[in-house]
Amino acid sequence: MTARNAPAPETVVLDPTAERKPAQRQLLERPGSLDGATIGLLDISKARGDVFLDRLEEQLVARGLRVERFRKPTFTKPAPIDLRHEISTKCDVVIEALAD
Amino acid sequence: MTAATITRPTLSDGLVAVVKRDCPTCALVAPVLADLADRLASTGQTLTVYTQDDPEFPPGVEGVDDLDLDVSYRLEIETVPTLLQIEAGAESARIVGWSRDEWRAFTGCEDLGEDLPEYRPGCGSLTLDPSRADELTVRFQGSTLRSRRVTLAALEDEMEALFDRGWTDGLPVVPPTPVRVLRMLEGTTRAPDEVVAMVPPDLVECTVEKVAINAVLAGCRPEYLPVVLAAVEAACTDDFNMHGLLATTYFSGPVVMVNGPITRAIGMNSGINALGQGNRANATIGRALQLTVRNVGGGVPGGVDRATLGNPGKYTFCFAEDEVGSPWESLSVERGFAADASTVTLFAGEGPRGVVDQLSRTPESLARSLALGLRGIAHPKLALAFDGVLVVSPEHARVFHEAGWTKARLRQEFDELLALDGTELARDAGGITEGMPEFLSGTTVPKFRDGGLLIVHAGGGAGLFSSIIGGWVSGSSGSQPTTLEIRP
Numbered sequence: 155m156t157a158r159n160a161p162a163p164e165t166v167v168l169d170p171t172a173e174r175k176p177a178q179r180q181l182l183e184r185p186g187s188l189d190g191a192t193i194g195l196l197d198i199s200k201a202r203g204d205v206f207l208d209r210l211e212e213q214l215v216a217r218g219l220r221v222e223r224f225r226k227p228t229f230t231k232p233a234p235i236d237l238r239h240e241i242s243t244k245c246d247v248v249i250e251a252l253a254d
Numbered sequence: 255m256t257a258a259t260i261t262r263p264t265l266s267d268g269l270v271a272v273v274k275r276d277c278p279t280c281a282l283v284a285p286v287l288a289d290l291a292d293r294l295a296s297t298g299q300t301l302t303v304y305t306q307d308d309p310e311f312p313p314g315v316e317g318v319d320d321l322d323l324d325v326s327y328r329l330e331i332e333t334v335p336t337l338l339q340i341e342a343g344a345e346s347a348r349i350v351g352w353s354r355d356e357w358r359a360f361t362g363c364e365d366l367g368e369d370l371p372e373y374r375p376g377c378g379s380l381t382l383d384p385s386r387a388d389e390l391t392v393r394f395q396g397s398t399l400r401s402r403r404v405t406l407a408a409l410e411d412e413m414e415a416l417f418d419r420g421w422t423d424g425l426p427v428v429p430p431t432p433v434r435v436l437r438m439l440e441g442t443t444r445a446p447d448e449v450v451a452m453v454p455p456d457l458v459e460c461t462v463e464k465v466a467i468n469a470v471l472a473g474c475r476p477e478y479l480p481v482v483l484a485a486v487e488a489a490c491t492d493d494f495n496m497h498g499l500l501a502t503t504y505f506s507g508p509v510v511m512v513n514g515p516i517t518r519a520i521g522m523n524s525g526i527n528a529l530g531q532g533n534r535a536n537a538t539i540g541r542a543l544q545l546t547v548r549n550v551g552g553g554v555p556g557g558v559d560r561a562t563l564g565n566p567g568k569y570t571f572c573f574a575e576d577e578v579g580s581p582w583e584s585l586s587v588e589r590g591f592a593a594d595a596s597t598v599t600l601f602a603g604e605g606p607r608g609v610v611d612q613l614s615r616t617p618e619s620l621a622r623s624l625a626l627g628l629r630g631i632a633h634p635k636l637a638l639a640f641d642g643v644l645v646v647s648p649e650h651a652r653v654f655h656e657a658g659w660t661k662a663r664l665r666q667e668f669d670e671l672l673a674l675d676g677t678e679l680a681r682d683a684g685g686i687t688e689g690m691p692e693f694l695s696g697t698t699v700p701k702f703r704d705g706g707l708l709i710v711h712a713g714g715g716a717g718l719f720s721s722i723i724g725g726w727v728s729g730s731s732g733s734q735p736t737t738l739e740i741r742p
Contacts, residue, residue, distance in 0.1 A: 163408070164405050164406060164407070164408050165405070165406045165412045165415075165429060165431065166403050166404070166405050166406075166431065166432065167403075167404050167406065167412075167416070167429050167430050167431055168399060168401040168402070168403065168404070168430045168431070168432060168435050168463075168467050169401050169402040169403075169404050169467075170401075170421050170430055170464065170467040170468050170471055170545070170549040170550070171421070171549045171550060171552075172453075172456060172458040172460075172464075172549075172550050172551075172552065173401070173402050174456070174458075174552075177402055177404045
């Protein structure tokens with residue numbers, strides 16, 4: 155393995171808490187219902203992801219839900235922080251299309 | 255924590271030498287070691303040579319490879335060459351460096367090292383090399399740490415990762431890696447698993463190790479740890495009532511006032527900007543206490559911490575009393591401790607406010623100014639329920655000192671000036687609904703309960719200002735100022 159491909163070293167830290175919660179971050183609680191929710195549809199810029207999301211949008215709108223569309227500049231990199239911030243402030247849930 | 259927890263290696267009786275090729279003194283004594291090995295072999299004794307950097311060294315002696323420094327570390331070798339005498343499996347004596355007379359006496363070989371100079375100092379052992387020391391500390395002492403190891407993902411930014419886990423007060427923290435925590439624990443003689451306190455609100459056992467981890471987060475140096483430990487212990491007493499202080503909607507948080515020689519030893523600030531930013535000890539000790547309450551006790555704003563507004567001192571509020579420049583006995587002495595004792599005093603305080611008096615040159619006039627300021631704590635019409643700290647600056651203290659006023663004399667003056675007229679304090683009096691119950695009308699009500707006013711001396715040499723730190727609900731129904739001696 156070349157140095158360029160070597161994985162970044164992991165950092166081990168000691169837990170400063172009373173260790174009452176699992177060390178791994180937990181997923182947010184799933185919403186019980188989508189009623190009244192704003193749904194973000196995130197296109198990661200992979201080919202034909204938009205086809206899938208267009209169809210999802212049609213179905214969600216038909217159910218009376220509000221939809222916001224977002225698009226990552228490139229599927230090769232994590233979403234820019236501004237985009238993540240925008241999604242988290244505008245939406246209650248987000249659906250990400252992993253198309254190919 | 256000390257190396258006492260590390261087991262010594264098993265060594266065969268006779269002489270043991272620890273050397274490294276990279277050390278000129280070791281190179282110098284290499285022929286002596288070869289000579290010594292021959293001589294001892296003829297008498298049935300043994301010389302074992304451990305070599306730290308090159309198994310081929312020294313030439314002519316069958317060295318034992320200690321490239322991983324296992325033996326060197328466990329023998330606590332600081333200098334090479336070190337020569338040890340082993341009897342019945344245990345070390346009975348050791349010498350370091352090269353001294354011809356010493357080596358001759360130690361080995362019993364009268365003509366040893368004839369061609370060598372009389373004396374050469376040794377070199378540092380590789381175990382102390384900065385590039386190796388940390389790894390060795392973790393290898394040999396890491397197992398003494400009981401806290402859960404949390405592996406941050408390779409792509410996580412470690413600073414962001416600590417925010418994400420909720421371990422910070424809103425400012426960045428230092429990642430508490432095992433080696434940093436072990437270094438922090440060097441600051442105390444207390445065992446890592448000793449329980450310091452039950453930390454509210456969750457009332458969980460908090461060990462010295464957990465405090466050390468939070469001290470690392472806060473940015474403390476190891477020598478601050480004893481102060482942090484005492485502060486945590488004091489905060490978690492029933493008297494101080496950290497639980498109530500968290501849960502209250504009031505402004506207050508723990509204020510840490512430190513007295514005694516330790517304040518000078520660790521470089522705390524009691525002078526210019528004593529209540530402000532810029533001094534690492536002041537800043538990080540107060541922060542370490544608050545991070546311990548947050549992380550170990552679970553006291554999080556919006557959770558059990560219900561403060562309406564809070565105050566910036568809840569990040570950190572810690573300072574030292576200027577004892578050297580004070581005309582008076584210190585807070586700690588007043589509270590019954592010896593003058594040479596180091597103590598922490600915890601006070602449930604809000605943010606400091608200033609009292610300006612640039613004109614008074616008599617103690618009477620200045621005391622009146624300060625009393626007016628003190629009367630304002632919480633509300634000028636409220637009395638007895640709130641303690642206070644008066645931080646007297648050097649220029650104000652000088653006015654009292656030059657007039658021969660002791661601290662007791664000043665207190666006596668405050669008692670008189672702050673004996674308030676219950677009629678003025680009563681609800682609705684002065685057109686203000688807030689106030690004391692009606693039945694106190696016609697009586698005299700002291701602003702402070704007995705022992706409710708703390709006086710300390712701190713600040714820069716210029717400025718005719720003092721400062722007042724208002725308290726929270728005082729006494730057994732709230733918080734008692736709590737002083738504890740700092741133990742090493």
